[in-house]
Amino acid sequence: MSTHPENSAAEPSSTDDPNLRFSRRNLLLASTAAAVAPAVGGGALVETAQAQQVPQRFAYPADRETRNAARARALEALLIEKGIITGKTVDNVLSFFETQMGPFNGAKIVARAWVDPAFKQALVSDTSAAIAKLDLPKGMAGAEGEHMRAVANSPEVHNLIICTLCSCYPWPALGLPPYWYKDPTFRARAAREPRAVLKEFGLDIAPSVEIKTWDSSAQIRWFVVPERPASTGGMSEAELAKLVTPEGMMGVARV
Amino acid sequence: MQTQFEHFAVTSMLGQGESPPRLDGKLRFGQAWERQAFGVALALAKTGHFDWEDFRQKLISAIGEWESSHSLDDSSWSYYERWLTALERLIIEERLVTPEELAARMASIQEPAGADRSAGVLDAPQSEQP
Numbered sequence: 001m002s003t004h005p006e007n008s009a010a011e012p013s014s015t016d017d018p019n020l021r022f023s024r025r026n027l028l029l030a031s032t033a034a035a036v037a038p039a040v041g042g043g044a045l046v047e048t049a050q051a052q053q054v055p056q057r058f059a060y061p062a063d064r065e066t067r068n069a070a071r072a073r074a075l076e077a078l079l080i081e082k083g084i085i086t087g088k089t090v091d092n093v094l095s096f097f098e099t100q101m102g103p104f105n106g107a108k109i110v111a112r113a114w115v116d117p118a119f120k121q122a123l124v125s126d127t128s129a130a131i132a133k134l135d136l137p138k139g140m141a142g143a144e145g146e147h148m149r150a151v152a153n154s155p156e157v158h159n160l161i162i163c164t165l166c167s168c169y170p171w172p173a174l175g176l177p178p179y180w181y182k183d184p185t186f187r188a189r190a191a192r193e194p195r196a197v198l199k200e201f202g203l204d205i206a207p208s209v210e211i212k213t214w215d216s217s218a219q220i221r222w223f224v225v226p227e228r229p230a231s232t233g234g235m236s237e238a239e240l241a242k243l244v245t246p247e248g249m250m251g252v253a254r255v
Numbered sequence: 256m257q258t259q260f261e262h263f264a265v266t267s268m269l270g271q272g273e274s275p276p277r278l279d280g281k282l283r284f285g286q287a288w289e290r291q292a293f294g295v296a297l298a299l300a301k302t303g304h305f306d307w308e309d310f311r312q313k314l315i316s317a318i319g320e321w322e323s324s325h326s327l328d329d330s331s332w333s334y335y336e337r338w339l340t341a342l343e344r345l346i347i348e349e350r351l352v353t354p355e356e357l358a359a360r361m362a363s364i365q366e367p368a369g370a371d372r373s374a375g376v377l378d379a380p381q382s383e384q385p
Contacts, residue, residue: 064336065286067365071339072288074360076295078352085302090294093301096261097282178277 105136106173106223107244110255111237113152114228123150123225148173151214152225153251158205159224160198160251162190163216170221174246181250191215201252224251260301267307273314276334289335296342305349313341 079085109131113120123130127150148170151159163169164187180186190197194211198204205211214222226248232240247253265282268274275293276283284290300307317337325332346352 064333065288068333068336068339069286069288070361070364071343072291072295074357074364075339075342075346075352076291077364078356078360079295079299079346082352084304084351085295085298089298089302090291093261093297094290094294097265101262175277 102175103173103244103246103249104241106170106175106246106249107241108134108136109150109173110225110244110249111241113150113225114232114240115237120152120225124152147219147221149214149220149222150225151212151222153227155209155227157210157212158198158251159222160190160194160211160213161216161222161224162187162194162213164188164191169216170223173223174249178246198252201247203253223249225249226251226253226255229255260307261297264297264300264307268311273311273318275338284335286335289338292335292339292342296338299346299351304351305345310341310345313345314338317341317344 076085076087076090080087109123112134113123119130119133127148130150131148151161153159163181169181186197191213194213195205198211216222226244228240229243232243235243243255245253245255248255265275282293284293296310299305300310314337317340318334321332321337343357347354347357
């Protein structure tokens with residue numbers, strides 16, 4: 001269990017009231033996040049109009065982005081000035097997410113498998129050893145990376161990764177899992193009726209194709225090597241890597 | 256075994272209401288200040304200035320306050336604005352900075368034209384508590 005970061009955490013101390021309150025937000029999370037992004041840059045006029053209809057206490061100034069930027073700058077500058085943190089610590093934290101761990105690692109692995117059949121074979125038979133030969137961040141070998149196992153899609157077999165226990169996920173290769181991966185309904189239904197669930201994801205798997213579900217655990221984190229798309233014969237490995245999506249490596253989408 | 260604190264911190268929030276927005280599995284920052292606020296909070300926790308769980312609880316409260324006063328589809332929702340509010344409150348509570356220091360720094364960063372908003376420099380750390 002010690003290899004499972006979520007289990008190694010101290011149990012959250014107050015899961016009673018906040019969780020109840022947040023259950024609605026969980027459902028709204030995706031649509032809300034999507035709606036917020038485009039409004040962030042150019043929504044100042046709209047926000048001003050809305051602000052006039054809500055109590056002053058909750059009104060946002062039209063320049064709230066500028067103000068929030070100042071708040072963040074004030075925080076960081078003060079903490080650095082007082083010697084509490086260094087700019088380097090902050091940079092390291094951010095670069096971990098931006099350059100070390102994420103779906104781009106998995107995309108490189110898959111692209112290599114597409115251009116090199118011997119690598120693909122090695123990847124499926126001994127994932128860790130095959131990945132170690134690639135030029136990937138060294139953290140790939142530790143943390144959750146040592147437990148990764150690849151399964152390859154073919155014209156006869158489609159693979160789907162799930163985690164019925166919780167949300168075990170090969171994060172060094174795929175990044176952090178999307179919110180729905182942890183949803184109890186998805187976890188239960190994907191195990192019970194994967195073909196129907198995939199169809200709801202917009203992936204209609206022919207009846208002749210076998211669907212295999214791979215249940216991740218603290219011991220093994222599965223990921224899928226999707227089939228190489230047609231008409232990509234002339235593409236370089238780097239170009240191919242750009243085609244690979246996290247969903248493709250989860251088996252809920254074609255590439 | 257290696258457990259990167261950064262990964263632990265963010266996965267500990269997965270599936271919870273306070274989990275950061277993502278795109279294709281990657282953290283998504285719409286603005287530079289969001290990234291900055293995220294980095295500062297993790298850096299402080301990683302270097303032991305507060306427990307990550309304490310920050311999470313502050314964030315849960317800050318989000319809860321917003322939710323109890325807005326409809327959930329209110330487009331003025333900003334996850335990282337709540338994050339900033341939680342972070343400001345926690346560093347004051349942990350006595351890493353004083354409200355006065357923070358307010359003074361804000362004043363020096365903001366344009367002089369911002370004087371009419373000076374009363375709202377901080378999100379009134381204590382008085383807004385329900």
